[in-house]
Amino acid sequence: MPIDPVCKMEVEKEDAAAETLYRGNKYYFCSEDCKDSFEKEPDKYSEKKKKAG
Ligand SMILES: [Zn+2]
Numbered sequence: 001m002p003i004d005p006v007c008k009m010e011v012e013k014e015d016a017a018a019e020t021l022y023r024g025n026k027y028y029f030c031s032e033d034c035k036d037s038f039e040k041e042p043d044k045y046s047e048k049k050k051k052a053g
Helices: 030-038
Strands: 016-021 025-029
Touching: 016 030, 025 030
Parallel strands: none
Antiparallel strands: 016 025
């Protein structure tokens, strides 16, 4: 099950309030608010590996 990257809640694809595509990955959100937060700072929430240091 996909996880809302903003609030870390599990979201069923069918029940997702919003979804977005970022760098080829699909993200699902429990609410439009979470999607807005993600789109403001996608790098903060996407599963990009952090550089050590
Ligand atoms: Zn959420």
